Amino acid sequence: MxxxxxxxxxxxxxxxxxxxxxxxxxxxxxxxxxxxxxxxAPVTVTEAAPRLRVIAEPAYLVAVVPDAPGGRLTPHDRQVIGAARLLADAGGGAVLALVETPSDEFGAAGIDRVLALPVAGYDPEGKAEAVAAVLDGLSLRHALFPDSADGGDLARRVAALSGEALFAGAENLSPKAVTRAARARKAEQRRAPPRLIALAADAVAPHAGTRHEAAMLAFTFPPRAPGAVLAAEFIPADPARVSLAEAEFVVSAGNGISDFDAFRALATALNATPGASRMVCDAGLMPRAAQVGASGTVLTANCYFALGIAGAPQHLQGITGCEHVVAVNTDLHAAMIERAGLAIVADAQQVMPALLRLLAGEDA
Structure with a gap:
C-alpha cells in the first residue's frame, strides 16, 4: 500500500x-x-438533554437577594447564588431568589424557587420591608446579599428592620463557618453562618452544576404604609466624564485607528466611555487617563469594544474583569480577536462610519 x-x-x-x-x-x-x-459512515450525535434538579419538599430555604439590574444576574450575584447552594445542599434545603424581575437564567444559575418582590423602580426602603417580611413569613434559615453598593445597603436595612445581626464582608463561606478579615487584614473573624450574610466579590465560585427548577413561589405581602421617600430615580452620569474604573461600557481605540473624530463620535453615539491602548496614549492622541491595561486602568466594565487593538499582554490584563468583549481588527490571529466573544475581522476605519450610519438610522 x-x-x-x-x-x-x-x-x-x-x-x-x-x-x-x-x-x-x-x-x-x-x-x-x-x-x-x-x-x-455518517454518525448522528444526539445531545443529551440537560439534567434538571427538582427539590419538591425542601427541608428549609436559603434566600438570595441579588442586585440583578434589569432582571439580569451580575457575576457577583452568581457567586452569591453559589454560596447559597453550599448552605442549601448541606441539609436538603432549597435556594429562593427574591427579585423584582424574574428571569429565565435563574434556573441555570442554581435557583430552586423565585419570589417576585412588590417593588417598582428605585425603592430601597420598600424593598427592605418586603425582604424582611419574607424573612419572617417563610422562616428563612439564611438570607444572602452581594456586598455591593446596592446589596450592602439593602442588607443593612434588612438587619435594622429585623433586629438580626449581619455578617458583612464575608470572604469565605462553608456550611460550618463564615470568615472575614479584621484589624487591617492582620486577623480573621470566624463564626457559624448567621441568618444574614453579605458576601464580598470573588469569595465563592458560582454554581456550575445541574440546572434547577426556578419555580415561582406565591407569598402574600403585608400592606405597606407610605414611606418617607415619595419618588426616587437614578440620574445616569455622563459617560465621557466617568472614570474608566467605574465605566460599564468602554469603547477603546488602538493603533489601527487614525480618524479620532469618528472614534469620539462613535463613543458618543454608543453612550460609552472612550478608552485607548498604550500606544495611542504615548502618541498623545488620547489622554493618559484613557489608557486601558495593567499600566493604565484595569476595567470591570460589562462590555469592552476594542477597535484596532491587537491585544498586548498588559492590555489583556486590563480587561480581565470585563464580562463581554467585542473586537474589530484586520488580523485574524490577533490576541484581542481570540479574547473577544464577538469578533469582526475588518478594518476598524471602515467599521466606524458603518456603525455611525446604522445608529443614525441610515442605510449602511
Missing part, C-alpha cells in the same frame, strides 16, 4: 489569508489539504 506524500507548498497556499498587507496564514485550514482518507 502506497502512502500519498505531503505537499507543504499546497498546504501553505490553502492557509494563506487574502486581503492583508502582511503575509498571514490560517492554521485552521491544515486539515483541508490533508491526505484523503476513507470516508466512514
Amino acid at each position: 502506497t502512502r500519498q506524500r505531503r505537499d507543504p507548498r499546497a498546504e501553505e497556499r490553502q492557509q494563506l489569508v487574502a486581503g492583508t498587507l502582511r503575509r498571514r496564514l490560517d492554521r485552521t485550514q491544515r486539515a483541508a489539504v490533508a491526505a484523503p482518507v476513507i470516508a466512514a
